[in-house]
Amino acid sequence: MKKSLTRLVTGVGVVGTGLVPAFAQAEFLKDSTATLDMKNYYFNRDYREESAQSMRNEWAQGFILDVKSGFTEGTVGFGLDAVGMLGVKLDSSPDRSGTGLLDRGSDKRADDEYSKLGVTGKVRLAKSELRLGYLVPDLPTLQPNTSRLFPQSFSGTQLVSSDIKNLTLTLGQLDQAKDRDSTDYQDMHLTSQSKAYKSTAASDQFRFDGGDYKLTPNTTLTYHYAQLEGLYNQQFVGVKNSFGLGPGVVKTDVRYFAADEDGAALAGKVDNRALSTRMMWNWNGHSIGGGYQKQMGSTPFTYVDGTVTYLFTEYQLVNFSQTKERAWHGRYDYDFAALGVPGLKFSARYAKGDQAEIIGFNGEGREWERDMDISYVIQGGPFKNVSFRWRNAQNNGNYYNDTNENRVIIGYTLALW
Numbered sequence: 001m002k003k004s005l006t007r008l009v010t011g012v013g014v015v016g017t018g019l020v021p022a023f024a025q026a027e028f029l030k031d032s033t034a035t036l037d038m039k040n041y042y043f044n045r046d047y048r049e050e051s052a053q054s055m056r057n058e059w060a061q062g063f064i065l066d067v068k069s070g071f072t073e074g075t076v077g078f079g080l081d082a083v084g085m086l087g088v089k090l091d092s093s094p095d096r097s098g099t100g101l102l103d104r105g106s107d108k109r110a111d112d113e114y115s116k117l118g119v120t121g122k123v124r125l126a127k128s129e130l131r132l133g134y135l136v137p138d139l140p141t142l143q144p145n146t147s148r149l150f151p152q153s154f155s156g157t158q159l160v161s162s163d164i165k166n167l168t169l170t171l172g173q174l175d176q177a178k179d180r181d182s183t184d185y186q187d188m189h190l191t192s193q194s195k196a197y198k199s200t201a202a203s204d205q206f207r208f209d210g211g212d213y214k215l216t217p218n219t220t221l222t223y224h225y226a227q228l229e230g231l232y233n234q235q236f237v238g239v240k241n242s243f244g245l246g247p248g249v250v251k252t253d254v255r256y257f258a259a260d261e262d263g264a265a266l267a268g269k270v271d272n273r274a275l276s277t278r279m280m281w282n283w284n285g286h287s288i289g290g291g292y293q294k295q296m297g298s299t300p301f302t303y304v305d306g307t308v309t310y311l312f313t314e315y316q317l318v319n320f321s322q323t324k325e326r327a328w329h330g331r332y333d334y335d336f337a338a339l340g341v342p343g344l345k346f347s348a349r350y351a352k353g354d355q356a357e358i359i360g361f362n363g364e365g366r367e368w369e370r371d372m373d374i375s376y377v378i379q380g381g382p383f384k385n386v387s388f389r390w391r392n393a394q395n396n397g398n399y400y401n402d403t404n405e406n407r408v409i410i411g412y413t414l415a416l417w
Helices: 002-018 026-030
Strands: 033-047 055-068 076-091 113-125 128-135 153-161 167-178 206-216 219-228 232-245 248-261 271-283 286-296 326-335 344-356 365-377 387-397 403-415
Touching (some): 026 076
Antiparallel strands (some): 033 403, 153 167, 219 232, 271 286
């Protein structure tokens, strides 16, 4: 593993320093940063009724070296970012693999270690920034999965502009995707959603654009559009608002999606409308609230395979987005800093879905999930900033196998400069 870490650091260093002569200006170097993120991750998912594979259970160590440059001086600034990732197997076997932590071969055996490198060129003009290459975008229409050792990533181009007051514009195109536990880029697919869509259909063009407008200091309006060429297109409209109520603050968030098939409709018919809402009341460390969600149309919610949704019911195990599914959800969070224990946080969530129509299932699809999450970050001493996190989830449904899951994560981020 020591040799692998050395190669990782050297590889990122070569990418960064190899282009320094071309960009050797003060701001490019002075504003640069480098961090080493270390994550020890234990994952256990128990499929209580599954006969083929009753459990997924692995333990791994991850390292992420993230180097970001500043921009060269002048009207147009140029920069370069590089990220290197190394995953090391600590415990796994073919009958327990597939957790998303480790890369594995056709024999389902996880590799002892795997690594990947991402390089992003960037150009800045005024308050606009163009990024090319390795991307992990954050869009209502595309949410990369970041829940394992490494994030799901994409190759492509993205432009973000804040030159117009109170308005942030985003547009770009993605060409391929690399899953969180993979070392290879591949074309993008549509999540099958219980075989409602053809998962074999692929595209190498995901186009997106949209804007976020701050109407008032407490109100933001959002519109985004996305197209996975030949498969589907999706529109998103959102409204966020906050206001004082008693000693606390109420935050509301309404999200609406509309999706249809695109072009040749290679993945099959797409006809989905989705409404997802949430209202939270925050007071003295407490946050409590919930909301309502409904899938409308003749097909399920659409999203790129491997990603997660921007729905409020995107839980640890399921996301309650089947055809015509209705869901109620609630959550409670507490920050123990209010009691004089900074760094300690607790969260509990519950969602229940019904009215779902599932291909091959005769009757009303119903499901529920309960998630709990507790985390602590050491605030001082020799282990300052070391974090501990335990995530537990239980999911039951009448059209699939019940599942219990535990994740234990120990993390530390070291600022190199």
